[in-house]
Each structure stands twice: as structure tokens, then as C-alpha cells.
Amino acid sequence: MFLKKIAITGAVAGLMGSAAFAEGHGAMCGPEGQSIRILASDFPAIHAVVDQGEANCGTAASEFARNHTTEARQIMNAALTPNPAEYTSVILANSTLTQLMNDDLVRPLNDLVEKYSDNVKPNQLITIGGDVMAVAFMANAQHLFVRQDILEQAGVTKVPETYDELLAAAEAIRAAGIMEHPLVMNMQVGWNIGESFNLVFLAHGGEFFKPGTAEPTVNSEAGVAALETLKKLVEYAHPDYLTQASNETQGLWEAGQAALGIMWGSRGAAILDDEGSTPEVTGNTVLAKAPSVEPGGIPGATLWWDGITISRNVSDEEAEATFAALVSGMTPEMVAANNDDAVWLLDGFTPGPAAAGVAATAQGGAKPYPMIPQIGIMHNALGNELVDFLKGAESAEQALADVEAAYTTAAKEAGFLQ
Amino acid sequence: MKNRTFFWFILPTLSAMVLFIALPIVSVFIQSLHIEHEQVLVVSESCGPFGCSETTAVDAAATEALREAQPLGRFNGLKTYTNRSHLAFAEVAEAWRTTDGFLAFLNRMFNLPFYKALLFTMAYTAIVTPCVLVLGLAVATGVNNLPKLLKGPTIFFSLLPMIVTPLVGALILFWMVDGDGIIGNSLQSLFDDPSLSLKASPALTWMMLMVYGVWHSLPFSFIVFYAGLQTQPKDTMEAAMIDGATTWQRMRYVTIPHLMPLVTFVTLIQLMDNFRVFEPVVSFQAQAHAPTLSWIIYNDLRESGNPLYGSAGATSMMTIIGVAILLMPVLIRTWRDYTRKAAH
Numbered sequence: 001m002f003l004k005k006i007a008i009t010g011a012v013a014g015l016m017g018s019a020a021f022a023e024g025h026g027a028m029c030g031p032e033g034q035s036i037r038i039l040a041s042d043f044p045a046i047h048a049v050v051d052q053g054e055a056n057c058g059t060a061a062s063e064f065a066r067n068h069t070t071e072a073r074q075i076m077n078a079a080l081t082p083n084p085a086e087y088t089s090v091i092l093a094n095s096t097l098t099q100l101m102n103d104d105l106v107r108p109l110n111d112l113v114e115k116y117s118d119n120v121k122p123n124q125l126i127t128i129g130g131d132v133m134a135v136a137f138m139a140n141a142q143h144l145f146v147r148q149d150i151l152e153q154a155g156v157t158k159v160p161e162t163y164d165e166l167l168a169a170a171e172a173i174r175a176a177g178i179m180e181h182p183l184v185m186n187m188q189v190g191w192n193i194g195e196s197f198n199l200v201f202l203a204h205g206g207e208f209f210k211p212g213t214a215e216p217t218v219n220s221e222a223g224v225a226a227l228e229t230l231k232k233l234v235e236y237a238h239p240d241y242l243t244q245a246s247n248e249t250q251g252l253w254e255a256g257q258a259a260l261g262i263m264w265g266s267r268g269a270a271i272l273d274d275e276g277s278t279p280e281v282t283g284n285t286v287l288a289k290a291p292s293v294e295p296g297g298i299p300g301a302t303l304w305w306d307g308i309t310i311s312r313n314v315s316d317e318e319a320e321a322t323f324a325a326l327v328s329g330m331t332p333e334m335v336a337a338n339n340d341d342a343v344w345l346l347d348g349f350t351p352g353p354a355a356a357g358v359a360a361t362a363q364g365g366a367k368p369y370p371m372i373p374q375i376g377i378m379h380n381a382l383g384n385e386l387v388d389f390l391k392g393a394e395s396a397e398q399a400l401a402d403v404e405a406a407y408t409t410a411a412k413e414a415g416f417l418q
Numbered sequence: 419m420k421n422r423t424f425f426w427f428i429l430p431t432l433s434a435m436v437l438f439i440a441l442p443i444v445s446v447f448i449q450s451l452h453i454e455h456e457q458v459l460v461v462s463e464s465c466g467p468f469g470c471s472e473t474t475a476v477d478a479a480a481t482e483a484l485r486e487a488q489p490l491g492r493f494n495g496l497k498t499y500t501n502r503s504h505l506a507f508a509e510v511a512e513a514w515r516t517t518d519g520f521l522a523f524l525n526r527m528f529n530l531p532f533y534k535a536l537l538f539t540m541a542y543t544a545i546v547t548p549c550v551l552v553l554g555l556a557v558a559t560g561v562n563n564l565p566k567l568l569k570g571p572t573i574f575f576s577l578l579p580m581i582v583t584p585l586v587g588a589l590i591l592f593w594m595v596d597g598d599g600i601i602g603n604s605l606q607s608l609f610d611d612p613s614l615s616l617k618a619s620p621a622l623t624w625m626m627l628m629v630y631g632v633w634h635s636l637p638f639s640f641i642v643f644y645a646g647l648q649t650q651p652k653d654t655m656e657a658a659m660i661d662g663a664t665t666w667q668r669m670r671y672v673t674i675p676h677l678m679p680l681v682t683f684v685t686l687i688q689l690m691d692n693f694r695v696f697e698p699v700v701s702f703q704a705q706a707h708a709p710t711l712s713w714i715i716y717n718d719l720r721e722s723g724n725p726l727y728g729s730a731g732a733t734s735m736m737t738i739i740g741v742a743i744l745l746m747p748v749l750i751r752t753w754r755d756y757t758r759k760a761a762h
Binding site for chain 1: 454455457459463464467468469472473474475478481494498501502509529596597613620705717720724729
């Protein structure tokens with residue numbers, strides 16, 4: 001214990017200067033002797049924030065437990081339901097916040113934000129109906145990845161900005177005999193294929209629901225147009241595209257088997273680093289804005305944030321200590337040390353090449369992933385019902401009618417539709 | 419054994435079965451008759467790093483009040499069983515009315531999730547079960563005729579598919595049939611078709627899953643039949659040989675009748691297992707072309723963010739009924755044999 005204390009103090013001192021740390025300690029960490037228990041997904045940027053929070057406030061707490069798992073979404077509702085909850089905080093994203101809010105498991109953070117306002121900027125706040133429900137610290141979005149050298153080889157001079165230009169570039173690469181399947185997209189059956197539809201659907205100006213209700217409106221002109229675009233795109237994708245998600249598409253890219261990709265911004269740093277690929281690939285990969293339908297139109301992407309929430313079913317002291325510890329980790333120093341791990345929404349972030357795609361996509365006016373209670377049901381219906389169309393077994397209208405029918409059945413059972 | 423003794427003997431097992439199997443099934447059935455409460459939606463403004471927008475949210479307090487009043491949810495009767503995700507009576511009737519030609523009707527019907535899953539599940543069961551029986555018997559006979567020295571290692575290697583964890587076994591095969599994997603790539607160059615994909619075509623996916631199913635279950639039937647072969651009476655076999663029976667005739671008229679009770683046993687287990695096929699669908703990511711009943715249950719519970727307990731319960735009940743129907747002929751047969759023997 002003593003050794004651990006020394007090690008932690010040493011690490012913190014190295015980062016922040018021991019004098020400043022000693023001075024700010026009490027106020028920064030909230031009530032002492034509380035139990036801090038965090039459930040979070042498992043990627044480097046989240047580790048960085050929680051690591052820093054633990055280094056700052058771990059010693060002031062009686063317990064600092066953390067569970068990093070990619071399955072966080074599956075267990076969080078069950079874990080937060082009992083009183084006291086299993087975790088004092090869940091670090092989550094847009095879609096998962098609604099999942100917790102549907103069951104009323106997270107608390108408004110207004111007073112905590114006010115008290116610890118030094119570490120929280122207004123643009124980080126996620127407010128719903130006037131209440132701050134989460135504090136975001138990083139952004140993510142899908143966007144275009146291109147291999148500059150291969151585009152040049154195929155005679156394409158500019159980075160594609162619209163879906164038509166993207167298709168033309170893919171055709172040029174195929175026609176030049178460089179690659180038969182130059183395009184990678186996350187089209188794995190289920191969540192990923194649903195998300196890929198969402199991107200193109202939003203780019204076509206689609207709306208998922210009649211405003212203010214849970215009535216589906218995906219079987220629309222925008223829906224059909226989005227499916228037609230998606231079908232043209234997958235013509236240029238690897239034949240196994242229905243089984244490919246982020247890990248597979250990143251693998252194909254790093255192996256130099258793709259020249260155009262629509263992938264997550266959070267994969268940018270992993271692709272551009274010097275691990276798992278050749279200098280030829282990393283040196284020529286450019287991250288650009290997600291394609292739109294018309295030049296300058298809405299980029300085909302969904303904007304995501306990752307942020308912290310605090311459980312409703314814990315004591316006020318534990319809630320405050322957890323909140324204080326986590327926001328204490330969102331410092332410029334932490335950002336500087338982990339600059340390329342994420343597109344940080346925090347002070348001290350200098351956007352590098354790995355963040356260029358997300359930044360351009362957000363500036364281009366891309367829509368956030370909808371924070372609507374019933375969106376999970378719609379997403380699941382999209383994920384399961386679109387394959388028949390992409391495989392040519394049914395029409396776009398039939399596929400979208402199936403989506404709406406599947407959604408309506410499930411939404412009735414879940415109580416969203418009568 | 420006296421009835422009384424038998425009762426005390428079976429009591430621990432019986433109570434465990436009632437507690438952990440029968441009662442949960444009753445509770446699943448009750449759950450399947452209910453659906454979630456109405457979600458009270460309120461329109462509110464949501465703001466974040468990317469600006470503000472009008473959105474809906476669940477009114478937690480109002481929804482909670484409804485939940486308190488009726489903890490099980492709203493009673494829905496058998497409507498969950500007949501909705502589009504399950505038996506889809508309305509949709510099937512509609513398809514029957516509006517399509518001309520039986521083929522078009524079937525096409526519409528198997529576009530519905532439950533029937534699509536049922537079709538694959540039945541096909542899988544109907545093809546994998548006999549293959550496992552026949553091949554298992556063949557392997558067992560083959561191994562039984564090996565020289566003693568080779569028997570041990572051969573048995574060990576034949577059992578490997580069962581020793582390997584199903585998920586891992588399926589994943590290994592999944593990577594091998596990938597376009598860049600050894601089998602997928604060899605097939606592409608063999609047929610000179612770079613876009614040939616075992617994962618993209620429904621027919622090939624079905625074949626792949628069935629081949630995997632046979633590979634995975636074969637050791638079970640092999641080892642049961644092999645054990646049965648060890649108890650084969652030598653004198654009957656010798657008598658058959660003296661009577662001039664060929665190898666095939668000995669197999670058909672001596673060995674197989676001797677193994678018949680074991681064939682019934684393996685058939686029962688295989689029918690049950692295959693009707694509930696699940697792991698390969700997940701490992702092969704084959705749910706698009708080959709969903710199964712178990713996969714539908716998994717999807718209802720896991721994927722949508724709001725677990726659909728009623729739907730999952732309904733599909734579970736129908737799977738149990740399906741297994742019962744499938745096992746009926748085998749059970750009736752066993753019962754008849756039993757009563758015939760008892761009568762003697």
C-alpha cells in the first residue's frame with residue numbers, strides 16, 4: 001500500500017508538479033473516503049481519462065475500482081438497477097445514454113457541474129430538457145479514408161467528396177487493374193450494417209421518426225435513395241463484406257488491400273501509427289470528410305461523443321467523489337500525453353492528422369447519432385432486415401417495409417407504440 | 419423396486435428438476451403473455467457538443483408509476499405468439515390472399531423472421547442428424563476393425579472436434595473459409611472466381627454450417643456406437659459367419675439390431691441439440707442467411723437495447739413445443755418397445 005502510494009504520488013508529481021497537486025487536492029477530489037466504482041468500455045482514450053482520475057483521486061478514495069469491458073452496454077442497466085448500484089459511474093456514448101435514461105438510472109449533474117466548473121467546459125455538457133445528464137470528453141464519427149498513392153496511380157486527382165465521386169474513384173481503381181475490391185466499409189450483419197445505412201440515410205436528409213412520436217419514417221424517398229447508394233457502394237467492397245466490422249476493415253486497410261474506406265475516426269490513430277502496417281500504407285493514408293450526396297451537403301456520418309454519467313442509486317457523497325475524480329482527469333496535461341488517442345473535446349488538444357477526418361466531418365454539418373429512446377429498436381430492425389436487398393433478393397421498398405414492420409412489432413412490445 | 423423406495427430414491431432429482439427446469443419454464447410462459455408498459459414520451463430539447471435539437475425522452479416518473487402498478491407488464495394474451503415476429507397469422511393470411519402461385523406465397527412467408535429461422539432450423543436438423551448417425555456408425559466400425567496398436571491414437575483424434583470448444587472450433591473454420599483464408603482462397607483460385615465467397619451466398623453458408631454441425635457432433639455418435647460395438651456377442655456373429663452371411667449382411671442383420679437402442683438414444687440427443695443450434699450461427703456470423711430459433715431468442719434479449727422478454731419467452735416456448743413434436747415419434751417407439759417387453 002505504501003509503495004503504491006509512493007508510485008502514484010510520483011506519477012502525479014511528474015505530471016502536475018507536487019506543489020500544485022498538494023494545494024488542489026482537497027477541493028479537486030470531492031469528499032474523501034468514498035468508494036468510486038467505474039464501468040467503461042475498453043479503448044485507450046477511456047483508459048487515459050480514468051487513469052488520470054485514479055492518479056489524482058485514487059488515494060483520497062476508500063476504493064477505486066474499474067471494469068473496462070467492450071460488453072459494458074450489455075450489463076449496465078442490470079448493474080445500475082439495484083440500490084446501491086454496482087457502479088457509481090458508467091462511461092458511455094450517445095446511444096447508450098438513452099438506454100440508461102429509459103430506466104431512469106442516471107442522475108442530473110447540474111449542481112456537480114457548477115461546483116467543479118474549473119474542469120468542465122460548457123461544450124462538454126450533454127443536456128436533455130435543461131438537465132445535464134452527461135459530460136462528454138471525446139468525439140467520434142465515421143469518415144473517409146483514402147490511399148493517396150493509389151488514387152494517383154488510378155488517375156484520380158482529388159479526394160472524393162460525394163458518393164458519386166467515391167464510386168467513380170472506386171471504378172477508376174478497378175478499371176486500372178490495381179484492386180478488384182478497393183472499398184472497405186463496416187457492413188457486418190447486425191449493428192454495423194444498420195449503422196452504415198444510418199450514415200447514408202442521414203446524408204440523404206432522412207428522418208427516422210415522425211417528430212415527437214415513435215412512428216417510423218424510414219420507408220421514404222430518402223430511405224430508398226440511401227439503400228440504392230449503399231448497394232452501389234458494396235459492389236466495390238470485399239465479397240465477404242457482410243462479416244466485416246471495424247477490426248476486419250482495419251486489417252484489410254493495414255494489409256494494403258483497400259484504397260477507399262468508410263471507417264470510424266477512432267481507428268485513424270491505430271491505422272496511422274507504425275504498428276501492424278507498412279510505411280507505404282501509413283504514409284499515404286489520408287483522413288478526409290465523410291462523403292455527402294451533393295457537394296457541400298450533409299456528410300454521411302453520425303457524430304458520437306463519449307462521456308461520463310453518474311448513477312442515480314448511489315449516495316450523494318459517492319456520486320460527488322466519482323464525478324470529481326473523473327473530471328479531474330480531463331486536464332490539458334492528460335490530453336497532451338494522449339493527444340492522438342482521440343478527438344478530445346478538452347483544452348490542450350492539438351488536432352493531428354488522425355483527427356482531421358472527424359474534425360472535417362463535424363464542421364461539414366454531420367448529424368449526431370439520434371438520442372431517442374426507441375432508436376435501439378429501429379437500429380436492430382435495420383441491422384437484420386437490409387441484407388436481402390443488398391443480396392438482390394428483394395426491392396428497396398420491400399426491405400424498408402420489412403424494417404418498419406419489424407420495428408413496429410418490437411416497439412409495440414416495448415411500449416413505444418400502441 | 420417398490421414404488422415407495424423409488425419415490426424416495428428419485429426425490430432429490432425430481433425436486434431439482436421441478437425447481438430449476440419446470441418452474442422456470444412456467445415463469446417464461448407467464449412472461450411471454452405480457453408486454454412492456456406504455457412508455458410515456460415527452461418532447462424536450464437535447465444539447466451537446468454538436469449543437470441542440472428537439473428530441474423525445476421517456477418520462478421516467480410516469481413510466482415508473484405504471485410499472486409499480488403492474489410489475490409483470492401489460493397482459494397481452496397470446497398476441498405476442500401471433501405477431502409478425504412469431505407465427506405472423508395476419509401477415510401469412512395477407513400473403514396467401516395477395517400472391518398468385520404457391521412459390522410466391524412461400525417466398526413471402528419465408529421472408530418473415532420466425533418462418534425463415536424455422537426453415538433453416540428444420541433443414542439443419544433434418545440433414546445433420548442422419549449424417550451424424552450414419553457417419554458415426556461408419557467411423558465406429560472402421561475404428562473397431564483397426565489393429566490394436568492404432569486404436570488408441572485414432573480414438574483420441576476422432577474425439578478432437580468434441581474436445582475443442584464449439585465457439586473456437588467454429589471460429590477457426592470461419593477464418594479458414596474467409597476470402598483470405600486457406601479454404602476460401604483455394605476455392606477462389608480453383609474456380610478462378612475472385613468474388614467467390616462462402617460467406618456471401620445463402621446456399622454456401624447453409625452448407626458450411628451443416629458441414630460444421632456434422633463435424634462437431636460426429637465424435638459423440640462415434641463414441642457411443644463404438645462402446646456399443648464392444649458389447650456385441652461374439653457367438654451370434656460367428657453363427658452368422660458360419661451361415662455364410664456377407665460383411666454387409668452381418669452389419670445389417672446382426673450389428674445394427676444390436677445397436678438399435680443406442681441409435682434411438684443418439685437420435686434423441688441429436689434431434690434436441692440440432693433443433694437448438696446456436697453457436698455456429700454466432701461464430702460464422704451467419705444470422706443473415708441462416709437465423710435459427712435460438713438465435714432469434716438471443717437477438718430479442720440482447721441486441722435492441724430494450725430486451726424484449728415477451729418475444730424471447732414466446733420463441734422459447736415454441737422451441738420447446740418444436741422439440742417435443744420432433745421427439746414424439748422416437749418416444750412413442752421407445753414406449754411401445756417398453757410395454758411390449760413388459761408384457762412378456
